[in-house]
Structure formats: structure tokens, C-alpha cells
Amino acid sequence: MRREVRISGFGGQGIILAGYILGKAAAVYDNKEATLVQSYGPEARGGAASAEVVIDEEPVDYPHIEAADILVLMSAEAYRTYGKSLRPGGTLIVEEDLVPLEEGQKAIKVPATRLAEELGRRIVANIVMLGALVAATGIVSKEAIVESVRTSVPPRTVDLNLRALERGYEYVKEKVRVL
Amino acid sequence: MPKEAVVSTHPLDEVLRTDRLPHIWCPGCGLGTVMGAFARAMLASGIPLDQHVVVSGIGCTGRVPGYLKVDGFHTTHGRAIPFATGLVIANPELKVTVFSGDGDLVAIGGNHLIHAARRNIDLNVICVNNFNYGMTGGQLGPTTPKGAITTTSPYGFPEDPFNLPHLLASLGAVFVARWTTLHVRQLEETMIRAFHKRGFRFIEVLAPCPVGFGRPNDMGEGLDEMWFYRRQADYDPQAALEMLEVSMHKDSKVICGVFVDTERPTYMDNYHKYVLSKVMGGKSGAA
Amino acid sequence: MSKRVLTGRHFMMGDVACAEGALAAGCTFFAGYPITPSTEIAERLARRLPEVGGHYIQMEDELASMAAIIGASWAGAKAMTATSGPGFSLMMENIGLAVMMETPCVVVDIQRGSPSTGLPTLTGQSDVMQAKWGSHGDYEIIAYAPASCQEMFDLTIRAFNMAERFRNPVLIMADEVVGHMTERVVIPPEEAIERWERPRPMVPPGEHFLPFAAGEDLVPPMPRAGEGYRIYVESLTHDERGYPVMSPEVHDRLVRRLNEKIRRAYDQIIDYELSEVEDAEIIVISYGSTARSARQAARIARKEGMRVGTLRLITLWPFPGRVVEELSARIRAFVVAELNLGQMAREVERFTDRPVFRANHAGGMMMPPELILASIEEAYRDAKGSRRQYASIR
Numbered sequence A: 001m002r003r004e005v006r007i008s009g010f011g012g013q014g015i016i017l018a019g020y021i022l023g024k025a026a027a028v029y030d031n032k033e034a035t036l037v038q039s040y041g042p043e044a045r046g047g048a049a050s051a052e053v054v055i056d057e058e059p060v061d062y063p064h065i066e067a068a069d070i071l072v073l074m075s076a077e078a079y080r081t082y083g084k085s086l087r088p089g090g091t092l093i094v095e096e097d098l099v100p101l102e103e104g105q106k107a108i109k110v111p112a113t114r115l116a117e118e119l120g121r122r123i124v125a126n127i128v129m130l131g132a133l134v135a136a137t138g139i140v141s142k143e144a145i146v147e148s149v150r151t152s153v154p155p156r157t158v159d160l161n162l163r164a165l166e167r168g169y170e171y172v173k174e175k176v177r178v179l
Numbered sequence B: 001m002p003k004e005a006v007v008s009t010h011p012l013d014e015v016l017r018t019d020r021l022p023h024i025w026c027p028g029c030g031l032g033t034v035m036g037a038f039a040r041a042m043l044a045s046g047i048p049l050d051q052h053v054v055v056s057g058i059g060c061t062g063r064v065p066g067y068l069k070v071d072g073f074h075t076t077h078g079r080a081i082p083f084a085t086g087l088v089i090a091n092p093e094l095k096v097t098v099f100s101g102d103g104d105l106v107a108i109g110g111n112h113l114i115h116a117a118r119r120n121i122d123l124n125v126i127c128v129n130n131f132n133y134g135m136t137g138g139q140l141g142p143t144t145p146k147g148a149i150t151t152t153s154p155y156g157f158p159e160d161p162f163n164l165p166h167l168l169a170s171l172g173a174v175f176v177a178r179w180t181t182l183h184v185r186q187l188e189e190t191m192i193r194a195f196h197k198r199g200f201r202f203i204e205v206l207a208p209c210p211v212g213f214g215r216p217n218d219m220g221e222g223l224d225e226m227w228f229y230r231r232q233a234d235y236d237p238q239a240a241l242e243m244l245e246v247s248m249h250k251d252s253k254v255i256c257g258v259f260v261d262t263e264r265p266t267y268m269d270n271y272h273k274y275v276l277s278k279v280m281g282g283k284s285g286a287a
Numbered sequence C: 001m002s003k004r005v006l007t008g009r010h011f012m013m014g015d016v017a018c019a020e021g022a023l024a025a026g027c028t029f030f031a032g033y034p035i036t037p038s039t040e041i042a043e044r045l046a047r048r049l050p051e052v053g054g055h056y057i058q059m060e061d062e063l064a065s066m067a068a069i070i071g072a073s074w075a076g077a078k079a080m081t082a083t084s085g086p087g088f089s090l091m092m093e094n095i096g097l098a099v100m101m102e103t104p105c106v107v108v109d110i111q112r113g114s115p116s117t118g119l120p121t122l123t124g125q126s127d128v129m130q131a132k133w134g135s136h137g138d139y140e141i142i143a144y145a146p147a148s149c150q151e152m153f154d155l156t157i158r159a160f161n162m163a164e165r166f167r168n169p170v171l172i173m174a175d176e177v178v179g180h181m182t183e184r185v186v187i188p189p190e191e192a193i194e195r196w197e198r199p200r201p202m203v204p205p206g207e208h209f210l211p212f213a214a215g216e217d218l219v220p221p222m223p224r225a226g227e228g229y230r231i232y233v234e235s236l237t238h239d240e241r242g243y244p245v246m247s248p249e250v251h252d253r254l255v256r257r258l259n260e261k262i263r264r265a266y267d268q269i270i271d272y273e274l275s276e277v278e279d280a281e282i283i284v285i286s287y288g289s290t291a292r293s294a295r296q297a298a299r300i301a302r303k304e305g306m307r308v309g310t311l312r313l314i315t316l317w318p319f320p321g322r323v324v325e326e327l328s329a330r331i332r333a334f335v336v337a338e339l340n341l342g343q344m345a346r347e348v349e350r351f352t353d354r355p356v357f358r359a360n361h362a363g364g365m366m367m368p369p370e371l372i373l374a375s376i377e378e379a380y381r382d383a384k385g386s387r388r389q390y391a392s393i394r
Ligand code: SF4
Pocket: B024, B025, B026, B028, B029, B030, B031, B060, B061, B130, B134, B135, B208, B209, B210, B211, B212
């Protein structure tokens, strides 16, 4: 079944890398079909960044998405731009400290930047979110996302990134139990 | 006449495509003289003829490679230098000479000229400057002297021309010289010297084009222009580069000599140092 | 593992896959000028070519880039450049030179919204006629239109092979969507990659050799500069010796041979993909990223009970006219979908007496499947006679 994921935030958060790792997990390690497209242009330099990932068992013809099944938002601006673009019944995951949710909007809230800082490097917040995303949706297998992280980040940072992935994953597993 | 001089010179048969002679150039044209000097310089250089490649663009000068019995390429207007750049990078063993005219090299090819000089590509450039576009009937070019009459400057050329040795020296060419077609022996020796240097070398050769430039500008026939050079040419390799503009006025000087002869790392030297040394097992040459 | 071929399963951007395809094909020389959306090809090769002993040079412009790869090819290199519309326009001059000098080389155009500077970061397909007719004169060109990242890899290899085989420039006419999208790319083991080499002289240097005399296949053998053949290679009309000849007979003979060597090899060069055409009444013709939208549109149309098939052009030039001709006999109409205002549709019309409907958009976004669907519905409704409808003009 075709599932559409949008990951959005601001430049420098590693949004595109998160999309890449997710798509690669599906296409290379889970043997599914996947496409990644990213927003380009001046806005991609420091402004908004957005990655669109489509995952399916069938070949993906059309790589763009209008309404996401899974929406991961990591900035207030991303929320303003895409906050309404979730398909009914879809999953919204937000960076708790950066996205001011509207009253009554349901979302999985992950303090990814804080969790990343606890691990020592705030730049792995994107990978924390990825762990949260996989835990919340099961869109790719745990093994695939681990392999994908391992083969996509600089060799020196593999351990840190795997810890970040695990942290996000655990956080949601615990939270989902609470919810 | 240059035509007869070339055809009858038996020792050059080895480097000329004799089956293509007589050449197409006009009586009194300076190109045969330059080509003859180049042919003799190739033979005297001691470099195997199979290693020589001559590349040209479009124009009367662009026809030179077609008469030389070495590998030759007659490319598009202005693009001889980038073509030759690809050739010599892909096979650095080649001795590549770009042989073309002022319009081809400096007008339409000007951007390539300045960048190849900046990069210090291993190219020997011979620029035959006859102050106009001869092949198409005598239009102005970037070396046309101020005030000169051409078919597209019927009232006199209102612009300042390039001073080529000055330009090339400022771009970092490692060898910059100028002669006229009167200075056959010096030209030949300079060409031999240039063959044995590495990096971007530039030889400007002032040559008569009686059809396009000489007659409309009271310079007369080819021979008259040679007399002019005889009277007005000075050998002064120490001359200040800014003073090397050629105005072709009756009483103006034409300063000749080798103005720059220096060394700096070539493009390939730098490529080895800055690029290939940083990758494992990198070797030079793309072919 | 050889560094030249990155055997394995990758999640790779189209532009990067193109660069890797070039390396796998044996590319040793790249000259280019950065331009969005092709720049990732240059960036990848700037890093990768030195690793395998090749050479990357960034030239002062696209005129120089194109000239440099032709020069490099004559030194024996397998050479490539990559660009987008504005740079492609500048390359036209020396694409003609490569045709005239019969020089193998590959030119990649990652198309963006045009004319002029247009939409640098957004997609388009409006250079496809320029690919065929952009340089002056009568010439045949080979052009492929990849529709996926895997094809960016595969077709780049094929482009090199065809360039070598026919001594002709070969174009990859991709678009920004395919260039910037990331998908799975499977790179086979090096031994499984077919590499063709240009025909080479059969006689040693020094013996009588006519560098532009061709045999049965009309492709003359190609020496390299410096090998001792003392060749003369001309941009002017030339005879079999390579010597310039200003005669109408020689000119006609040369230009006909240059064209004929490609036309004669139609079957070797042409590639396309047919889907669900057996019972189709309407066939959607498209290429590049638009073919992906067409597939989606056809699927929806089928669900709605319309018998729709698709023809995806993999080879754009020479135009696969024969398949259009064959299909014409059994369908009601074609819909040609493309991100321009109807360029290849004209070519389709030359090969069919069926009505040709159009689904066009000037570019800036991937072709929306709905736009194609609308043209399919229109064709279904209206294609009784030969009246032409212009979906884009309504
Ligand atoms: S036009 Fe001028 S440069 Fe050309 S051949 Fe005649 S004299 Fe020489």
C-alpha cells in the first residue's frame, strides 16, 4: 500500500538526510519501493527544508505528495506550511519544543532536540525523530532503519546516531504505552 | 612569394601535406612565412613528429594545420584552445600547438584564452595577428589599430585594440613573444624555445594581410608591409609591456622580442599536487 | 571492489546515478560548467574521477566544456559533460562539431523550466526538439530519456556505448524530477557491465590510411591523436582523407553518410516500453518523468473502464516512429503527454493518421496525472474522426 511521508523543518536540521535514511531503509533493506524528493531553491539554504518519501510494495510512479499519511514537523514554520496537510487518520509527529500545536490537535510530541542534547549533540535530533517515526508507524522495519542509519552517516558518528535512533524509538514506545 | 618558397623547400616535405598544395592564401599574405617557420621549428625541435598536434579555429590562420603533416584539428570559431585543453589533459604526452588568428583567439575565443593562460595549460599558442578578419573580407577585430579602415569600420575603428603581449603577461603566460613575418629566423628560434618549455606559451606574429588590412590602410601590398616592419621594428625584450601596443602608424614603432620567459607550475603539476596526491592510486592522464 | 564500479544496492539521486553510470561505462574525462539542476553530476565526478585516475575540469563556460570533451575524446578518453537548458544552448555549436568530426562523447541535459533562465530548480521537458535540431545543419543525434534513477545509471552506460559504436554525440535528455529524485539503484558487478569501444584502424600507422573512409556500417575507424596516423580532422566539409573540399557532391555524400550511419542502426538504437496496449483504444505516449505520471493516469483510466495503454519512449532520437505507425492501425487515438507545449506530439503526428491529443504543461512541476487523465477522457469521447484537440489550449 502506498504510504506518503513528509519530513519538514528548517535547513541545518538534517531533514533531507532523515528522508534519505527512511527511503533507503525501505528501498534497500526492506525490499520495498521508495522515492525521495526534496524541496530546492533558496528556501532550502537555511530556510524551510522538506523531504517527501513515498513507500509502496508496487513501483512508485508519482513521487510527490499532497496529503501525507505520516507528517513529521520539526519547526514552527513547517507546521504553518504543512500542519493542515495530514490525511484523515494519518500520524502527526512534532518536535515538541519547536512546534506550537493548535488547541486540540492530536500529535505525537517528541522533544527530539532535547533528547539529542542529552546524548551530547543536538544535530542528531533528526535521527531521534526518525526513531520516533519508526516506532510510531512501523513504516519500515527496525532492522532496516538501523542498517540504513549505519550506512548513511559518517563512519565516526555511527554509534552516536544509532543511540539517537534508539532514544527516539524508545521514547515513543514508552509514550505510546502512556497514551 | 611565400607560396613558391614553401612548395619548393624540399626538406619540409616531411612535415607538409604536399598533396594539399598550393595553399589558399593570397599573394603577399604572411601566413605561408609563419607556417614555414613553424614547420622548420618542428623539425629542428627534435620532438618526434608523431607527438606534435596542431589545433586551430576558423579563419585564414585556421587553415594552417591542414597543410602540416602532423595530427591536426580544424575546430570551430574560437574554440581551438578549449579543444586543445581537452586533448592535452587527456594525453599530456602530446605537444599541442594552437595556431590561429587574432579574431579567433582574442575576440570570439577571448574567454578561453584568458582562462587557459590562467590555468597554465601546457599549450603553445601561435597567434597570427594581421589586424583584421581576412578570410571574410577585412572586418575589424580586437587588434585592429585605432582609426584603421576596415569594411566594418569604414570611418575608422573608434576603439582601442588589445596589446596582446601585455594582456598575456598579465594573465600569467610563462612565455610571451612577438615577431613579424620579417623576422623569420628569430621567429623560428623562438618557436623552438617555446616547444621546449612547459605551460602556456604565446607567440604573437604580426603578418601582412594586404587584402583586408594593407590596402585599405595605405600599408600597400605584402611587400610594402614588410618594408614597414623593416623600418619600424625594434628589438627590445626589456620594453615595458604597456608600451607594446601596435598602432601601425607610418612612424610608430613595432617592438619585438621575447618579453616573458619564466616558470610556474603547469595545470597538470597543480592537478597532481592538489588533487591526485589526495586520492589513492591516482594516475595522470585521462586516456 | 573496484572503485570505478560501486557494485551493490544503493539509494541514489538520479544525478549521482548518472555520474556513476558514466564511471561504470569507462568515462575518464569530464569537462563542465555547473548549472542547476545538473550540478550534482559535476560534483560527484569532481570527487570520483580522480579516484579512478580520470580527470575532472571545470571550464569557463559550456562552449569550452563541449569543445574540451571533443578534444579529450580524440586523445582516446571516454568523455562527458552535463548541463541544463541555458548551457545546452551554448553546447549546440560544438555538438555540431562532434557530429562533423565523428567524435564519441556524451552530453547530459537535466532539463528545467525554459525558455531562457526560466525555472532553474524546477522541471521541464522543453529541450527535446532542441536536442534534435538545435545545432545548425542536417544531422542525426541519439538521445535517451531516463524515467528513473536506475535508468539514469543504465542509460548513461548505454549512451557511452552508442557514442563509441557510432562515433556520434549521444544525449541523455533527463529532467529535473529524475535528476533530483532519489530511488533504489542497483549497480551490477563490473564484469556484468558491457563496455563498447570505438572502431579502431586495422592498418598500422604509416601505411595508407583514409581516416574518413567507412565500411558497411558507415562508421569509419578512429585513430587517436599522437598514434602516428598523422590525421587531419576537419569541421569543414571533408573527403575521406579528411581534407576540406568545397564541392556540393562531397558535401552531399558526407552529410548523407553522417545521417545514414545512425538511421541504418535504428533497431540497435531504438528502445521503448509498451504497457497494456493489447486491447487499448487510447495510447498515452510520454517520456522521462512524465511517463511515470502517464502510468498512474492510465491505471486510473483503466479503473474507470477506459481501455488505455502506454508507450514510453526511452529513445527520443532517432524518433521511434515505426512503433507509432504499428500501433496506429489498432487504436482510436494517441495522447501525447509532455512538459512542454507539444514538441514530441508533432513528431508523433508524422507517423500516424489517428488523432493526436495533447496533455501539456509548460513545466515547473511534474506532470500531474489528472491532466493526462483529462486528455484521455477527451480522446475517448471525441476521437471518432480526425479532429484534433489541444488539451493545453482549452
Ligand atoms: S585574406 Fe589576408 S590573411 Fe587571408 S589569405 Fe588573404 S592575405 Fe592572408
